[in-house]
Amino acid sequence: MxxxxxxxxxxxxxxxxxxxxxxxxxxxxxxxxxxxxxxxxxxxxxxxxxxxxxxxxxxxxxxxxxxxxxxxxxxxxxxxxxxxxxxxxxxxxxxxxxxxxxxxxxxxxxxxxxxxxxxxxxxxxxxxxxxxxxxxxxxxxxxxxxxxxxxxxxxxxxxxxxxxxxxxxxxxxxxxxxxxxxxxxxxxxxxxxxxxxxxxxxxxxxVENSSRDVQIAFANELSLICDKADINVWELIQLANKHPRVNILQPGCGVGGHCIAVDPYFIVADYPMESQIIGKAREINNYKSFWCAEKVKNAKLEFELKNGKKPRIALMGLAFKPNIDDLRESPAKYIAQKVLQNANNEEYYIVEPNIESHNIFKLTDYAEAAEKADIVVFLVAHDEFKGLNIPENKVVLDFCGVLN
Ligand SMILES: NC(=O)c1ccc[n+]([C@@H]2O[C@H](COP(=O)([O-])OP(=O)(O)OC[C@H]3O[C@@H](n4cnc5c(N)ncnc54)[C@H](O)[C@@H]3O)[C@@H](O)[C@H]2O)c1
The missing domain is CATH 3.40.50.720 (NAD(P)-binding Rossmann-like Domain)
Incomplete structure (x- = not known):
């Protein structure tokens, strides 16, 4: 030039x-x-x-x-x-x-x-x-x-x-x-x-990203309460949102990406005493991922007790949100890692339709994984998963509401 x-x-x-x-x-x-x-x-x-x-x-x-x-x-x-x-x-x-x-x-x-x-x-x-x-x-x-x-x-x-x-x-x-x-x-x-x-x-x-984080934390907190209270959180939120001035976001398996999961800490680090809600929202959204991993662990043990054999488990999605290939700060990836750390000779199918290969995870086609698995865990609401017909004899953990 x-x-x-x-x-x-x-x-x-x-x-x-x-x-x-x-x-x-x-x-x-x-x-x-x-x-x-x-x-x-x-x-x-x-x-x-x-x-x-x-x-x-x-x-x-x-x-x-x-x-x-x-x-x-x-x-x-x-x-x-x-x-x-x-x-x-x-x-x-x-x-x-x-x-x-x-x-x-x-x-x-x-x-x-x-x-x-x-x-x-x-x-x-x-x-x-x-x-x-x-x-x-x-x-x-x-x-x-x-x-x-x-x-x-x-x-x-x-x-x-x-x-x-x-x-x-x-x-x-x-x-x-x-x-x-x-x-x-x-x-x-x-x-x-x-x-x-x-x-x-x-x-x-x-603040833009903290605001999203806090609102998602509210939805995730509701999902924890609803799980204990035996209420379908997706239906609950849909009904609550019929109120003209209520607009609750959707829960998921945590919050990821390089912005929403990161930027709130820039406030909390400098103003720890004043940023109580912002800090707590980060904790709740992080906890939700841990909770999902625990749910998978429990489902695995229950399956083994009931059926006398190790389950085959499909972990559906690794990206930090639907329909993208970005795995940065992804809660789904965190959950997959945590679940695999606790692996005990079960067979796992890791699915991410938006990437061809991964340096840690061996990837399986989503339809094949859903068909072969005894426990199907939906971590990300990718479009590909929406049309899947999961037979009733399988255990389904839908953390992202993709089947709702
Ligand atoms: N990616 C997004 O969607 C997004 C959205 C809003 C804001 N941001 C913010 O924008 C900033 C950049 O994000 P990004 O996603 O483009 O990052 P990135 O990692 O994709 O790119 C940053 C680039 O800067 C280069 N670099 C690092 N130090 C350098 C230096 N001293 N001199 C010259 N080059 C240097 C790196 O090699 C890299 O190629 C970050 O603060 C991020 O939080 C990103």
Missing amino acids: DTKPGVVMIGLGYIGLPTAALIAQNKTYVHGVDINPKVVETVNNGKIHIIEPELDQAVENAVKGGYLKASVTPVEADTYLIVVPTPFKGKNEPDISFVESATKGIIPLLKEGDLYIIESTSPIGTTEKMLNLIYGERPELKDKLYVAYCPERVLPGNVMYELVHNDRVIGGVDQKSTDKAADFYRQFIKGDLHKTNARTAEMCKL
Whole structure:
């Protein structure tokens, strides 16, 4: 690329790469940076390293058109976007070291008037911390940069559409930063842009996912109560939701994925005394997975006592939610692991129709597993499972309501 890039995108993963491709589609030169040389090589070949509909074409066009180039090192630009991971360290403590190191990498390149935006899901105060880090090393730039936070809220599988059409919350460290960041996003986003400050924008992302987590925890708690009270929780929720102002979510075998099961801890870690419900919801949703694994164990023992032989057990689904191939933080995977840890010569069929193979689990076709098993455990409500006709002589544990 001979032309000077307008944007440096740091982190070319599930969020950074689609965003880079979108900006490039808009005929802005993007210099993508990733510490993983394989990612850089793949992108420079016009290919993608993640599964996301329509992304392959967008990246191919952007690279062919000369609007997107990847490298392991950043270059000078006018706008810098930080879209690197923010995982845990220790016991559910957010780890912002990736954001820090990405920021340190561009500090020498910054100049007056540049725009610096963090999109990574971050604990409250991260943007201010990075601001202090930058001004600590480059005091001459104080008040001469635009610094903002803008969280991402796309749904994997529909990223290319949602990137453009979702509303965005944009919070600068001051009003001029907020305005500048909003002007930047307005070039390629059709959704509404909601202006606020950096701390509120950071909290907003965490609250969106915590809200889902708390509501799912309520449904999961109901499922535990109903199991003891001999009430069908699916019917109960359907009936309760007939109330015009009640909308209870569906229970499941826990909560997974890299957002809802993770982000609430970013609040709890910093505000443990104040975040009682948020913390408890995490506990309930984690407990639900443990409870499901115990239920399988008990069903196994009961079968053996009753039939005098070891059961064949089908574990249906490993993904963290229906109809996807993503196993990150998946409660179904956790349950399968826990059940297999307690295996005692039973035969197991592990099923995940959305992936071809797994490095730990030997996978079985879903129809074959359901047919051969004595105990069929539904962990994820994949569409494939909905049409299954399970004979009455089999033990069925439906933790996700796929048969309801
Ligand atoms: N994936 C989602 O659906 C989603 C949705 C909303 C928010 N987020 C948030 O967005 C952020 C990024 O998530 P993701 O799913 O894109 O992560 P990802 O793991 O898919 O990609 C991150 C990329 O950053 C690279 N990287 C790490 N440190 C780097 C550094 N110092 N310099 C350059 N590259 C570096 C990694 O090699 C990786 O390719 C996270 O904070 C996540 O919580 C993700």
